[in-house]
Amino acid sequence: xxxxxxRPIHLILESLFDTxxxxxxxxxxxxSALIESKIINHQNDIIxxxxxxxxxxxxxxGIKSLEKxxxxxxxxxxxxxxxENKKLNAxxxxxxxxNMPRIFISELRVxxxxxxxxxxxxxxxxxxxxxxxxKLDLNSYxxxxxxxxxxxxxLPTVDDYNNLLKESEYAxxxxxxxxxxxxxxxxxxxxxxxxxxLEKFNIFLIGLNIKLNDSGGIIKKxxxxxxxxxxxxxxxxxATFANNETKLISGSYVEFAExxxxxxxxK
Numbered sequence: 001x002x003x004x005x006x007r008p009i010h011l012i013l014e015s016l017f018d019t020x021x022x023x024x025x026x027x028x029x030x031x032s033a034l035i036e037s038k039i040i041n042h043q044n045d046i047i048x049x050x051x052x053x054x055x056x057x058x059x060x061x062g063i064k065s066l067e068k069x070x071x072x073x074x075x076x077x078x079x080x081x082x083x084e085n086k087k088l089n090a091x092x093x094x095x096x097x098x099n100m101p102r103i104f105i106s107e108l109r110v111x112x113x114x115x116x117x118x119x120x121x122x123x124x125x126x127x128x129x130x131x132x133x134x135k136l137d138l139n140s141y142x143x144x145x146x147x148x149x150x151x152x153x154x155l156p157t158v159d160d161y162n163n164l165l166k167e168s169e170y171a172x173x174x175x176x177x178x179x180x181x182x183x184x185x186x187x188x189x190x191x192x193x194x195x196x197x198l199e200k201f202n203i204f205l206i207g208l209n210i211k212l213n214d215s216g217g218i219i220k221k222x223x224x225x226x227x228x229x230x231x232x233x234x235x236x237x238x239a240t241f242a243n244n245e246t247k248l249i250s251g252s253y254v255e256f257a258e259x260x261x262x263x264x265x266x267k
Contacts, residue, residue, distance in 0.1 A: 009073035047187035050102035057107035124153040
């Protein structure tokens with residue numbers, strides 16, 4: 001994800017993607033295969049549908065804090081989502097410029113978790129005593145990236161991570177990864193006709209030995225049937241916890257989206 005313009009928001013997104021793509025090996029594998037198969041000429045031909053962040057819904061953090069960065073840089077807050085099973089709230093954000101990816105920010109409703117799990121989360125998030133975004137110069141690319149990359153609280157212990165994982169994979173992921181990019185999304189419908197549906201593109205991915213997440217079905221469809229999504233299984237990364245303990249944990253993944261034409265534009 002490289003932009004011709006180099007305003008702060010472009011540099012922020014480029015830096016986030018660079019760090020993410022170095023850690024998620026499937027990004028390079030898929031991109032290289034698309035180029036070798038002459039589906040695209042270079043990585044910039046891939047249209048990034050959206051990138052996603054995970055947050056904790058607690059004081060001084062969560063959606064209301066993180067969204068300030070993107071609202072400042074021209075993003076507009078759109079629809080609200082509630083994921084009851086995972087106890088999540090979320091919003092998506094769009095930019096007036098066509099080539100900018102959507103932003104998806106979710107937050108965990110911590111107060112709906114068990115007392116034991118919530119106490120573990122608060123043990124870390126209570127170390128943040130004011131909204132950290134309010135202290136940033138949002139026009140400074142380096143300040144924003146440094147903030148998104150640095151620890152917000154102490155490294156968790158392996159025991160705390162494991163206990164969170166028992167109730168909420170989301171909670172365990174955020175307490176370790178913080179504002180690390182959770183996934184980026186390839187717009188399948190923007191590819192050439194032999195690959196521009198999710199069904200066709202998934203066959204291509206399976207041919208690359210990309211493991212797809214089949215929880216809830218390999219292809220997930222929105223209620224209106226206009227958005228179809230699949231995703232790779234997050235690769236395992238070696239993580240260092242408090243007291244220099246290490247453990248293989250789930251990292252980030254790649255998502256694939258097919259957006260169908262709105263009914264009013266079919267004719």
